[in-house]
Amino acid sequence: MTxxxxxxxxxQLNRNPAKVFEAAxxxxxxxxxxxxxxxxxxxxxxxxxxxxxxxxxxxxIRACSSTExxxxxxLAVELPWLTKLNDEEKTRCVSELISFSKVSLSLGVALPxxxxxxxxxxxxxxxx
Numbered sequence: 472m473t474x475x476x477x478x479x480x481x482x483q484l485n486r487n488p489a490k491v492f493e494a495a496x497x498x499x500x501x502x503x504x505x506x507x508x509x510x511x512x513x514x515x516x517x518x519x520x521x522x523x524x525x526x527x528x529x530x531x532i533r534a535c536s537s538t539e540x541x542x543x544x545x546l547a548v549e550l551p552w553l554t555k556l557n558d559e560e561k562t563r564c565v566s567e568l569i570s571f572s573k574v575s576l577s578l579g580v581a582l583p584x585x586x587x588x589x590x591x592x593x594x595x596x597x598x599x
Contacts, residue, residue, distance in 0.1 A: 555596070
């Protein structure tokens with residue numbers, strides 16, 4: 472379940488676009504037209520993060536389903552850059568990815584988890 476989503480009427484967007492865009496800069500918002508049509512307005516960065524989050528979540532679910540190896544080692548099969556980290560860093564990154572994925576899901580925004588994913592990748596590339 473996501474947090475309560477802000478919503479605006481198209482007329483509000485026409486009258487005060489700055490206010491609507493400011494809200495969309497914080498989290499996706501719902502725009503409703505009087506004909507019943509609805510659309511979601513979000514930043515391009517958030518829009519581009521959505522499929523990355525979906526792939527991350529799928530990888531985490533598969534990794535958590537394995538009983539033969541640790542979640543961190545199983546996730547490293549899907550995210551090979553994790554193998555560049557030592558065991559402590561890898562475990563920490565995976566734990567943080569799980570935590571930030573929970574945050575993203577609870578808030579209904581992809582960026583927290585995707586930004587953590589990018590930080591962990593950067594650490595792995597710096598380590599290599």
